[in-house]
Amino acid sequence: MGDIVPDSIEHYLAHLNRMTDPLLVDIAREGRDQDLPIVDPEVGALLRVLATAIGARRILEIGTAIGYSGIWLAGALPADGMLMTMELNPDRAATARKNFERAGLGDRANVMVGDAGLLVAKVAGPFDLVFQDGAKMLYGRMLDRLVTLLRPGGLLVTDNVLWGGEVVPGHVAARSRNADDTRAIADYNERLVSDERLRTTVLPLRDGVAVSVKVK
Numbered sequence: 001m002g003d004i005v006p007d008s009i010e011h012y013l014a015h016l017n018r019m020t021d022p023l024l025v026d027i028a029r030e031g032r033d034q035d036l037p038i039v040d041p042e043v044g045a046l047l048r049v050l051a052t053a054i055g056a057r058r059i060l061e062i063g064t065a066i067g068y069s070g071i072w073l074a075g076a077l078p079a080d081g082m083l084m085t086m087e088l089n090p091d092r093a094a095t096a097r098k099n100f101e102r103a104g105l106g107d108r109a110n111v112m113v114g115d116a117g118l119l120v121a122k123v124a125g126p127f128d129l130v131f132q133d134g135a136k137m138l139y140g141r142m143l144d145r146l147v148t149l150l151r152p153g154g155l156l157v158t159d160n161v162l163w164g165g166e167v168v169p170g171h172v173a174a175r176s177r178n179a180d181d182t183r184a185i186a187d188y189n190e191r192l193v194s195d196e197r198l199r200t201t202v203l204p205l206r207d208g209v210a211v212s213v214k215v216k
């Protein structure tokens, strides 16, 4: 369970989440077996709700892993919608492609293999929603480009912005996460909330999810 919200509350939220399906449960197990930091079903449900709410047709994801969060996102797309998702690790990307096929979403998901920091220069917007869940050190560097790729009214959703509470001075007695990543996320959060193109709120769900809407 999480480091932010008490376990009992997280269990309750998990109990209320009726959106998971057996395939997602299976892929989550696959992720756990490989020790992959994939989102939890509650964050998956948030992604599905946000993408549905804005009628997303084009979504960009940074950090595919094995396609778990991508399936939550692509499942909100219409038949002619598209998720473009970027993954550095070719083996994970190959597994993700298989998982999108298993979910019946193979025609709606384009898995791009490579360094997302470079690939984002090659994709064309506008996107309705961007989900940033790649390398934490790249969050800051990619911010400008990701906001440029969003349509006005589009959403930038960023995972792990509370980083186990370690971005909050004094919250944890013994830090366990990489200090450079912690600094990078703390800096990113400050940039996010002071970026005049965005209105941002941070949800203390799981590891912290920032939701930003592009206002100009």
Ligand SMILES: C[S@@+](CC[C@H](N)C(=O)[O-])C[C@H]1O[C@@H](n2cnc3c(N)ncnc32)[C@H](O)[C@@H]1O
Pocket (backbone or CB within 6 Å): 037, 038, 039, 062, 063, 064, 065, 066, 067, 068, 069, 070, 086, 087, 088, 089, 092, 114, 115, 116, 117, 133, 134, 135, 138
């Ligand atoms: C937190 S995991 C993504 C989890 C996935 N979004 C999910 O919840 O199912 C981060 C992923 O980003 C990938 N990654 C790391 N650096 C990257 C980079 N520079 N470009 C693209 N992907 C990268 C990692 O290989 C890893 O699979």
